[in-house]
Amino acid sequence: MHSYNTVSWHTPAPDVGMIESMVQPGRAHSRIYTDERIFQLEIDRIFSRTWVYVGHESEVPNVGDFKTRVIGRTSVIMVRGKDAVVRLLVNRCRHRGSQVCETDSGNTKVFRCAYHGWIFHLDGELADCNGPEAYEEALDPKEMGLTPVPRADRYRGFVFGSLASDGESLTDYLGGAARMIDLLCDASPTGAIIADGGTHKTVFNANWKLVGMDGYHPNTLHASVVAAWGRNPDGGLGATHRESPFVDEAGTRTRDFGHGHVMLDFRGHRIKHYDSLTGFLRRIPGGEKYIAEMHAKHGEERARLLISLAGDAHLGTFPNMQLIHNQIRIITPISASKTEVTMMAVRLDGVSDEMNAERFRQQESFYGPAGAGSPDDSEIFERVQRGMVAEVNPWIQISRGMGRQKVDTDGSIVGLITDEVTQRGILRYWKQLMTTP
Numbered sequence: 001m002h003s004y005n006t007v008s009w010h011t012p013a014p015d016v017g018m019i020e021s022m023v024q025p026g027r028a029h030s031r032i033y034t035d036e037r038i039f040q041l042e043i044d045r046i047f048s049r050t051w052v053y054v055g056h057e058s059e060v061p062n063v064g065d066f067k068t069r070v071i072g073r074t075s076v077i078m079v080r081g082k083d084a085v086v087r088l089l090v091n092r093c094r095h096r097g098s099q100v101c102e103t104d105s106g107n108t109k110v111f112r113c114a115y116h117g118w119i120f121h122l123d124g125e126l127a128d129c130n131g132p133e134a135y136e137e138a139l140d141p142k143e144m145g146l147t148p149v150p151r152a153d154r155y156r157g158f159v160f161g162s163l164a165s166d167g168e169s170l171t172d173y174l175g176g177a178a179r180m181i182d183l184l185c186d187a188s189p190t191g192a193i194i195a196d197g198g199t200h201k202t203v204f205n206a207n208w209k210l211v212g213m214d215g216y217h218p219n220t221l222h223a224s225v226v227a228a229w230g231r232n233p234d235g236g237l238g239a240t241h242r243e244s245p246f247v248d249e250a251g252t253r254t255r256d257f258g259h260g261h262v263m264l265d266f267r268g269h270r271i272k273h274y275d276s277l278t279g280f281l282r283r284i285p286g287g288e289k290y291i292a293e294m295h296a297k298h299g300e301e302r303a304r305l306l307i308s309l310a311g312d313a314h315l316g317t318f319p320n321m322q323l324i325h326n327q328i329r330i331i332t333p334i335s336a337s338k339t340e341v342t343m344m345a346v347r348l349d350g351v352s353d354e355m356n357a358e359r360f361r362q363q364e365s366f367y368g369p370a371g372a373g374s375p376d377d378s379e380i381f382e383r384v385q386r387g388m389v390a391e392v393n394p395w396i397q398i399s400r401g402m403g404r405q406k407v408d409t410d411g412s413i414v415g416l417i418t419d420e421v422t423q424r425g426i427l428r429y430w431k432q433l434m435t436t437p
């Protein structure tokens with residue numbers, strides 16, 4: 001596939017007024033998905049300012065374990081130091097700027113730059129500058145170490161970085177969305193997840209803002225998968241999905257927590273299927289014990305919710321993390337019309353291997369490289385991108401359910417599962433950031 005770009009010599013450069021006018025009540029201009037100059041502004045005003053998800057601490061359990069990820073355009077290394085602290089370091093040699101780490105993940109004692117051989121410790125400090133006698137004054141190892149990402153913080157092992165040295169705290173930024181991250185972690189009887197299930201990546205020719213958080217499409221786009229769940233009501237996903245969640249108006253919601261954090265809320269729907277899910281779990285070794293431990297720890301009401309939901313928070317935290325089914329997903333924008341999605345299946349700590357294996361198989365069935373659902377999504381995102389480049393009548397509709405959305409008791413804006421509360425929530429915050437110089 002080729003990639004598409006609508007920018008041509010006669011298209012005016014985007015300014016604040018233009019961006020302001022491109023997201024209106026119930027509609028958005030398709031150029032916000034196709035214009036490379038708007039994309040560059042997104043890198044500057046969104047990915048360089050907000051809290052961007054980098055990785056989970058459990059991905060780097062041992063001293064020297066590292067992952068390389070990006071915040072906007074900036075390559076960063078998430079690494080566990082000798083003091084067991086997980087740090088975020090900018091992947092840029094302090095000599096003349098080469099990346100010092102070229103692999104996605106691994107374990108190392110030091111980072112050695114391939115260009116002139118400068119060596120950095122796991123905490124970033126300069127260990128050796130390959131010929132120190134050439135400097136009149138000795139280089140300060142701290143001063144000349146790998147630069148820490150200006151701000152780094154974590155919530156329940158989820159590590160976020162911000163390239164802006166000032167701004168609101170991670171707690172304030174996540175707001176009500178943090179309680180939804182809990183839904184994944186608390187599915188484990190110890191309250192911990194382990195993101196060591198490997199990663200798989202997919203790249204498609206479409207804009208990063210199109211990924212996920214749409215409760216209106218599954219019954220059409222994923223009709224074959226929804227039908228398959230219904231045919232196997234006692235096993236796996238069929239136990240909780242026997243009735244399509246996307247037609248259960250009473251049990252499902254879309255939510256907007258502010259800051260662009262949005263959720264497809266299946267809690268009411270899943271809890272109705274508690275009995276069939278626990279019936280299924282009891283047939284898996286360790287399932288009975290799990291159910292008992294969850295009840296002992298959380299009490300009847302919360303345990304029923306956590307078991308039914310099975311960790312599927314179905315949450316998107318803006319701009320780049322989604323917790324969907326059994327995976328952490330990182331959305332990496334490459335250009336206006338190209339996006340990489342990295343998916344990491346997680347294990348629940350404290351449950352049997354058989355239970356985790358079952359969770360992995362379910363995950364793969366929809367999201368895996370040969371899964372039944374993800375390829376539908378990648379394909380439709382590319383079709384959307386190809387449609388969006390049309391300059392005639394360029395407005396897209398995001399008005400579904402606008403008249404019936406309400407503010408819920410938890411402060412979130414709430415609508416039906418097929419309503420475009422989530423799209424509006426994302427673009428409202430997008431516009432706020434993009435119009436702030």
Ligand code: FES
Binds near residue numbers: 093098113115117
């Ligand atoms: S650029 Fe890294 S040692 Fe020279």
Ligand SMILES: [Fe+2]
Binds near residue numbers: 217218221222373377
């Ligand atoms: Fe989908």
